[in-house]
Amino acid sequence: MAKFRRRTCIILSLFSLFIFSVMLGLKMLRPNKGTFGAPFGLDLLPEVRRQIPRLEKIFDSEMSDTINSETNIKHLKNVEFTVKPPKASEPLLEELQPLNYYLHVFYYTWYGNPQFDGKYIHWNHSMLKHWDPRINNNYPQGTHKPPDDIGSSFYPELGTYSSRDPSIIETHMKQIYSASIGVLALSWYPPDSHDENGVPTDDLVPTILDKAHKYNLKVAFHIEPYINRDVQNMYRNVKYIIDKYGNHPAFYRYKTKTGSSLPMFYVYDSYITGPEHWASLLTTSGSRSIRNSPYDALFIALLVEDKHKYDILQSGFNGIYTYFATNGFTYGSSYENWAKIKLFCDHFQLLFIPSVGPGYIDTSIRPWNTQNTRNRINGKYYETALNLALQAHPSVISITSFNEWHEGTQIERAVPKRTSKRVYLDYRPHKPGLYLELTRKWSEKYSKERATYALERQQPVS
Numbered sequence: 001m002a003k004f005r006r007r008t009c010i011i012l013s014l015f016s017l018f019i020f021s022v023m024l025g026l027k028m029l030r031p032n033k034g035t036f037g038a039p040f041g042l043d044l045l046p047e048v049r050r051q052i053p054r055l056e057k058i059f060d061s062e063m064s065d066t067i068n069s070e071t072n073i074k075h076l077k078n079v080e081f082t083v084k085p086p087k088a089s090e091p092l093l094e095e096l097q098p099l100n101y102y103l104h105v106f107y108y109t110w111y112g113n114p115q116f117d118g119k120y121i122h123w124n125h126s127m128l129k130h131w132d133p134r135i136n137n138n139y140p141q142g143t144h145k146p147p148d149d150i151g152s153s154f155y156p157e158l159g160t161y162s163s164r165d166p167s168i169i170e171t172h173m174k175q176i177y178s179a180s181i182g183v184l185a186l187s188w189y190p191p192d193s194h195d196e197n198g199v200p201t202d203d204l205v206p207t208i209l210d211k212a213h214k215y216n217l218k219v220a221f222h223i224e225p226y227i228n229r230d231v232q233n234m235y236r237n238v239k240y241i242i243d244k245y246g247n248h249p250a251f252y253r254y255k256t257k258t259g260s261s262l263p264m265f266y267v268y269d270s271y272i273t274g275p276e277h278w279a280s281l282l283t284t285s286g287s288r289s290i291r292n293s294p295y296d297a298l299f300i301a302l303l304v305e306d307k308h309k310y311d312i313l314q315s316g317f318n319g320i321y322t323y324f325a326t327n328g329f330t331y332g333s334s335y336e337n338w339a340k341i342k343l344f345c346d347h348f349q350l351l352f353i354p355s356v357g358p359g360y361i362d363t364s365i366r367p368w369n370t371q372n373t374r375n376r377i378n379g380k381y382y383e384t385a386l387n388l389a390l391q392a393h394p395s396v397i398s399i400t401s402f403n404e405w406h407e408g409t410q411i412e413r414a415v416p417k418r419t420s421k422r423v424y425l426d427y428r429p430h431k432p433g434l435y436l437e438l439t440r441k442w443s444e445k446y447s448k449e450r451a452t453y454a455l456e457r458q459q460p461v462s
Helices: 002-029 046-062 072-082 166-178 202-214 231-245 275-282 308-315 335-347 377-391 434-458
Strands: 100-107 181-188 218-223 253-255 261-267 298-302 319-321 351-353 397-399
Touching (some): 100 166, 100 434, 166 181, 166 202, 166 434, 181 202, 202 218, 202 231, 218 231, 231 261, 231 275, 275 308, 298 308, 298 351, 319 335, 335 377, 377 434
Parallel strands (some): 100 181, 100 397, 218 261, 261 298, 298 319, 319 351
Antiparallel strands (some): 253 261
16 A cells, blocks of 8 residues: 555656646747747637737837837837727728729818927818808807817817828828728829918828828829919929829829829819810810820819819810719719719710718808708718719719818718817717728728629620
């Protein structure tokens, strides 16, 4: 009996020694950079295992331009934070579908704040006067006073940001990417020119192109109605844009049916200039023709009234867009007319680019314009517009807008805010990223449907 007990003790001692040796060996096998690794065995859990390979990439993408170096301790804190499961409104970039380059969004760089610009720009927008003094006297006047009082009915999650802040541009590109939008149509004024409430912003274009390229986004140009715009300086400005930015990998080109890839220019308020003047620039027989030159491009005209269709045709434009996010405000922005506009475009081989928006409210700067407000209805207004746009089988769909906060058409993230004098609208009961999520959903749907009807067009006629 004593021999049996001794044998049992020896076996247990040897077994304990074996277990100790195994654990010591495993500990020694742990990599030197174990500080950033998961605790032993944690990577066996499915949710954590999916996160670990992404840590380094996510961490790099979150770095701000304003930070040059950090200590290992700060790195560790960032990584530990990133390991947390992502919010539904902030999907990991690696999990998203490919970008849809037939989905464009209008983007504005006219915002400023004291930190980057020495003063507030556009956030302090004035309240515009009604043309009838009798009506105007019934509404508030003056300018807004940021940061708590801004020229918008919504309040941005990023606060009263500056369009010059590289970290803001980075965040915007990331949001656009997360929505599966492939192209941003950049509001553009010539150098030394600007809108009446802003400052020149052409010097921001190189940064925007670089940041867009980081996320595989492309940049088209939305040419605004700058002072004294005519066909002569339009030619010079198109030449300037293509010469200066045309070789950048983020510069957008649209592949035509003939196989050529041409820059695309949206021309806001194109109807201001008569068709006979546009024809001198945009038709092959025009006296100042840009056609078949190194600066040839696709020029997209704004359709406001029904009669403008034939002016656009006579002018030599390559397509039509509707811009306004207010259903019923203009002929072009009325959903019921999109099928007819598409037939017209098909007949004359024009691109049709309907513009959809999440809603419209500009009463923070036009307090008398309540009749054109369009309630977002928790995203239903936006989805209705997107659905009807898809039914028209458009060449491209444009979104008004990413960040036109004054008119309340933004899909950028917004947050609840209340002050002693104002209560801002928000996206509740949904999260701040609601409209980015909806855009992503419809972008994927449009991408699939466009591939289907584009293939149908290529089928031989029997």
